[in-house]
Amino acid sequence: MDGDLLHPRPEGLYCPAGDFFIDPMQPVARAVVTHAHGDHARSGSALYHVADAGLGLMRERLGAGSVLHAHAYGERFVLGDTTVSLHPSGHVLGAAQVRIEGCGKVAVVSGDYKRDPDPTCAPFEPVPCDIFGTESTFGLPIYRWPPMSQVIDELVGWLDDCRTRGVPAVLFCYALGKAQRVLAELVRREPDRVVHLHGAMVRLVEAYREAGVTLSPTVPVSDSAKGRDFAGELIMAPPSAAGSPWMRRFAKASTGFASGWMQVRGARRRRGYDRGFVVSDHADWPGLLQSVTDSQARRVYVTHGDGEALIRHLRDHGVDARPLRSLGTMPDLRTSEEGD
Amino acid sequence: MRRFARLFDALDRTTSTAAKRDAMARYFDEAPAADAAWAAYVLGGGKLKRTASSTELRLALAAETGYADWLIDDCYEQVGDLAETVALMLPEGDEGDADVPLHVWMEARLPSLSRLDGAGRIELLREWWRALPRDQVFLANKLLTGALRVGVSHRLLVQAVAQWSNLPTDLIAHRMSGDWRPGATAFTALAAPERADEHAGERPYPFFLASPLEALPDTLGEVGDWLAEWKWDGIRAQVMRRGDGVLVWSRGEERLDGRFPEIEQAAAALPPGCVLDGEVLAWTANEDHPQLFAALQKRIGKLKPGPKLLADAPVRLMAYDLLEQGGEDLRERPLAERRQRLAALVDGHAPTLMLSPSIDAVDWPGLTAVRGESRTRRTEGLMLKRLDSPYRVGRKRGDWWKWKVDPYTLDAVLIYAQPGHGRRSGLFTDYTFGVWDGDTLVPVAKAYSGLDDKEIDRLDRWIRAHTRERFGPVRSVEAVHVFELAFEAIQVSGRHKSGVAVRFPRILRWRTDKAIHDADTLDALRRLASG
Structure with missing residues (x-):
């Protein structure tokens, strides 16, 4: 059975043959971490295997004292009785799918992924396998992402409108991944625009620059003098800043949110x-189906709370799809607060 | 419809009422009058007669996408709006250059569905969808299935028309009251200069609405400056004696003609050219208080009531204002004068036309004491109206207050939940609550409002994690949470499983301090209902 390679436990998804956890929720001896979002990268484990493309972000999240083993995408390394490699998932900078070869078969755990182009990270690489573990954050056919060029058109139109009306534009989006993706797209359209950043984004934006990603010029909001008029300017902040005292200096602002949920x-x-801008770092419905097909897997395991529709749809179409929790006890995972 | 789609988008993209008003005024200026008329109609909450059912829309969607019915249902549950679900699930249409104007959609296209059979309707829907971009698929479906709900109140629409026409808001409100029919001429006429006989015709006067009194009454000044009346629990109505006939308008500005023949007959005896504002109540002769609202409810539903119903639940108009007399608009005159004229007018027409009695008190404490009798008199409390005030338009604070008695309350347990719609789509926000009948919880009330966004989110997460069973969109949940509900009235009911019906239930607070065994019992509610 598939339980020898993938066995969900209360601490997280465990690989018995390799004796390691993928994105553990609690401290463990050996972890493979798919990407740096807070609900995947948690500090306290003794040893972490990560993709070297995301090393800077991982250090930021897991703390300077953590023991990190960085691997190039595609590099094979041995863990227990398995050979493991990390492959780009296209989710955020350094995000990886985990390929596990052992017990005479190949399993791929996708982590979070998307199929749309993103200038801030390597594109999703289809990895053939026997067992494919997929996310399903947006596992309904109402979720089909518009092309990013169209979304950026809308964003630029909104900024023009705010400039005409003389009000600041505050765009809320997640601080890791989404913010940098917007900045990387925006710099191609308006190379001279300086974007003001909420404090929670500053270091993460810097980490992307250090990794060689070209972004719009940015300044922290805190560098601006008190009482500065932000009319017509773009300010980016994490969603948690909405409604907080921090927003008082942008009293008349028009607000937007960049997220797949805005569909x-x-x-x-x-x-x-x-305003809502449909930008997601997760696969949309066609992206999920395409990835299942590309994997050529004989069995598909689906993670994330509301995956029932995807599982049933795949089964209706002859794919052996099951919830990942059917292999063991999954911790109660809520839909990620980050990176949607 | 392209221009209207842009307007809708502009309205949908802002929460500022000023920005919405400007966007509508600009549209009225630019759009052809025939389209502007329909835009005003639908934005003001107007709907077409429905020409295709939800089932037909679902069938058309299934045929067009090949998706299974259950998947369409799952998507609908997430979106909470069928028109939008369709737009999101269909591939993007190809509009080409052909733009079908809004008035053609409203006057020709959508009504044409009614001339086809079910299969024909599904075929035509699919044909339209294929030729439309996503935003117009959504709009066409919205126009087909009901209200637009884009944060435009009727009042805001009236303000926008007033801004466009450069005329007073109250005049536009009056011109658009009643069953205003959209059309190029009718729309252009909204901007015509004011005439002396403006108020003649079949249109009702816009109702003046009271605001709830939240402060203590002595903040209102001298008690002698105010008229106090009972707040009747019936149907607000405007009875117009015009020409040879009588028209009855509801507060929702719908014609009630034929439903209350007693009132029409009595009003027919009044001199032509007068308009009364009052409350329709079911009231048996010789009783000193009205029947329960349920009795009146039977009358509302009956277009031509039979002799038995007329005998069981006779109605009367408790008149409290006179808006017109001898063809003259009295609204600017002080309430004291209007009321004096009203008293003389209805004199001799009792009991079917009665003057709502004034309640005299020398001071506020005295009036407060009388208010304590509200429930035994089957009223909802008191109305306070400033004696020198004009009859205003809409809900304007300051001159008319409703001073309601405190609601009843009960503690009940959450037992079922289902997803909400619109702003609350995809969240479990429609709750059913139960009270104890022995050791089982019996549903007694549904409530949708009263929690804040944080509580709604928290409860939604809890419901998802603690679902016991699913019945379509409805989930039964573990009995854990106790809520304090408020309601206005309770009565014995054969139609409800619990045997009681509560009016206007809403959530007062989440009683995290209470356990389910602290919830109320059905016995207690029954005693309250029969007492």
């Missing part, structure tokens, strides 16, 4: 943002 009108209206 649904009710979700945007509920959050009370003026």
Whole structure:
């Protein structure tokens, strides 16, 4: 059975043959971490294997004292009775799928991934396997991402509009991945625009620059004099800043949110943002189906809370799809607060 | 419809009412009058007669996408709006150069569905969808299935028309009241200069609405400056004696003609050219208080009530204002004068037309004491109206206050939840609550409002993690959480499983300090209902 390679346990997803955990929720002896978002990269484990493309971000998240083994994409290394390699997942800088070869078969755990082009990270690499573990954050056919060029058109239109009206534009988005992707797209359109950053984004933006990603010029909001008028300027902040005292200096601002959830009108209206921009670092419905096909896997395991629809749809179409928790006890994972 | 789609987008993209008003005024200026008329109609909450069912839309969607019914249902549950679900699931259409104007959609295209059979409707829907970009698929479906819900109130629409026409808001409100029919001429006429006989015709006057009194009444000044009346629990209505006939308008500005023949007959005896504002109540002769609202409810639903119903639940108009007399608009005159004229007018028409009695008190404490009798008199509390005030338009604070009695409350346990719609789509926000009947929880109330966004999110997460069973979109949940509900009235009901029906239930607070065994019992509610 597949349980010899993948066995969910309360601490996280465990590989018995290789004696390691993937993205453990609790401290363990040996961890393979797919990417630097807080719900995947947690400090406290004795040893971490990560992709070297994301080393800087991992250090930022796991702390300077953590023991990190960095691997190039595609490099094979041995863990227990398995041979492991990391392959780009296209989610954020340094994000990886984990390929595990052992017990006479190959399993691939995708981690979070997307299929759309992203100038800030290596594109998703389809890795053939017998067992494919896929995410399903946006596992319904209502989620089909518009081309990024179209979204950036809308974003630039919004900024023009804010400039005309003389109000600041505050764009909320997750501090790791989404913010840098927007900055990397924006610099191609408006190379001279300086973007103001909330403090929580500053170091992460710097980490991307150090990794060689070209981004719009940025300055921390805190560098601006008190009472500065931000009319017509773009300010980026994590969603947690919405409604906080920090927002007081942008009283008249038009607000936007960049997230895959913005595809649904009710979700945007509920959050009370003026504008929603559909930008996601996760696969949309066609991307999920394409990846399952590309994997050539004989069995597909689906993670994330609301994967029932994807599983049932795949089964209706002759794919042996199952919830990952059917292999063991999965910790109660809520949909990621980050990186959607 | 391209221009209207842009307007919708502009409205949808801002929470500022000023920006919405400007966007609409600009659209009225630029769009052809025939389209502007329909835009005003639908933005003001107007709907077409429905020409295709939700089932037909789902079938068309399944046929067009090949997706299974259950998957369409799952998507709908997440989106909470069928029109939008369709737009999101379809591949992007190809509009080409052909733009079909809004008025053609409203006057020809959408109504044409009713001339086809089910299969024909599904075929035509699919044909339209294929030729439209996503935003217009959404709009066409919205126009087909119901209200737009884009954060435009009727009042805001009236303000936008007033801004475009450069006329007073109250005048536009009056011109658009009643069943205003959209059309190029009708729209252009909204901007015509004010005429002396403006108020003649079949349109009702816009209702003046009271605001809830939240402060203590002595903040209102001298008690002698105010008229106090009971706040009746019936249907607000405007009875117009015009020409040879009588028109009855509801507060929702719908014609109620035929439903209350007693009132129409009595009003027909009044001199032509007068308009009364009051409350329709079911009231048996010789009783000193009205029947329960449920009795009136039976009358509302009946277009031509039979003799038995007329005998069981006779109605009367408790009149409290006179807006027109001898064809003259009285609204600018002080309430004291209007009321004096009203008293003389209805004199001799009792009990079917009655003057709502004034409640006299020498001071606020005295009035507060009388308010304590509200429930035994089957009223909702008191109305306070400034005696020298004009009859205003809409909900304007300051001159009319409703001073309601405190609601009843009960503690009940959350037992079912289902996803909400619109702003609350994809979240479990429609709750059913139960009270104890022996050792089982019996549903007694549904409530949708009263929690803040944080509580809604928290409860939504909890519901997902603690679902016991699913019945379509409805989930039964573990009995854990106790909520304090408020409601306005309770009565015995044969239609409800619990045997009681509560009016206007809403959540007051989440009682995290209470355990489920602290919740109320059905016995207690029954006693309250029969007492």
